[in-house]
Amino acid sequence: MKKLSLLFILSGILILAYGGFQWLETERAQKESLAEAKELTLSPTEKSDSLSSADFAPEIGETIGILHIPKLESDLPIVEGTDEDELEKGVGHYRGTAFPGQGEQIVLSGHRDTVFRRMGELELGDKFTVKLPYGEFSYEIVDTKIVSADDRTVIKPQGKEVLTVTTCYPFRFIGNAPDRYIITALPINKDDISMNNKY
Numbered sequence: 518m519k520k521l522s523l524l525f526i527l528s529g530i531l532i533l534a535y536g537g538f539q540w541l542e543t544e545r546a547q548k549e550s551l552a553e554a555k556e557l558t559l560s561p562t563e564k565s566d567s568l569s570s571a572d573f574a575p576e577i578g579e580t581i582g583i584l585h586i587p588k589l590e591s592d593l594p595i596v597e598g599t600d601e602d603e604l605e606k607g608v609g610h611y612r613g614t615a616f617p618g619q620g621e622q623i624v625l626s627g628h629r630d631t632v633f634r635r636m637g638e639l640e641l642g643d644k645f646t647v648k649l650p651y652g653e654f655s656y657e658i659v660d661t662k663i664v665s666a667d668d669r670t671v672i673k674p675q676g677k678e679v680l681t682v683t684t685c686y687p688f689r690f691i692g693n694a695p696d697r698y699i700i701t702a703l704p705i706n707k708d709d710i711s712m713n714n715k716y
Contacts, residue, residue: 549606553580554594558648568651570618577603577612582649584608584625589635595647599626608632611672614681617647617654622675626683629694633684636698645680645702656680656702663696671699678704 557580575581577598584593594607603609604627610616611624625647627633645656663686664671671681680702685694 554583554607554648555592557581557650558583558653570616570651573616573649573651578606580606581610582647585646585648586639586644587646588639588643591635593627593632595625604628604631614672615678617649617678617680618652620678622673622679622681623647624672624681624683629685629688629690629698633682634688636682636684636700637688639700644705645682647680655705657705658700658702660701662699662701664699666693666695666697668697671697680704 573581575597577600579597580594581597582595584595585591586593595610596603596606596608597610597612599609599611608625608627611626614624615621617623629636639658639661641658641661643658645658647654647656666685671683682700682702684698686696686698687694688698
């Protein structure tokens with residue numbers, strides 16, 4: 518009986534240690550990605566002469582920019598791709614969707630227990646700024662909704678520039694969450710298109 522109890526205790530310690538190690542690794546990866554992203558976006562006006570949204574074609578796993586959330590005073594690295602390897606480093610840009618300035622849907626995803634742990638605090642009217650090597654683009658939240666985890670209909674051509682931000686839901690759910698929290702934001706930069714299009 519004592520051996521069984523000891524085995525349970527040791528198992529619990531190992532699970533906690535592994536979880537702690539995973540958390541530290543994720544934090545380290547995100548800090549590295551953020552440092553890289555800050556370097557990339559340090560002086561976008563200097564780079565914008567030689568790089569445009571049409572030329573922007575990052576590889577999977579590449580750090581591409583920063584998602585700035587003023588209300589949360591948060592700067593999050595954006596990485597190309599949404600597989601686990603990419604989401605461990607920061608916010609993932611959904612491959613195949615547009616980039617800011619291209620006039621179509623941009624999809625960014627992140628884990629609710631890491632980069633997006635405070636997304637539930639955001640409200641309609643709050644802002645996002647996407648900082649890329651070729652410029653900065655601001656968006657205002659106009660809608661939020663909850664959909665099933667396997668609902669892919671939120672990723673589709675929009676005919677205008679739209680920023681869609683997704684994460685798992687409920688935010689404090691333990692295990693694989695059954696739903697997705699979807700935030701829709703529209704451009705507010707004066708140079709951005711689509712301002713005359715109502716959502």
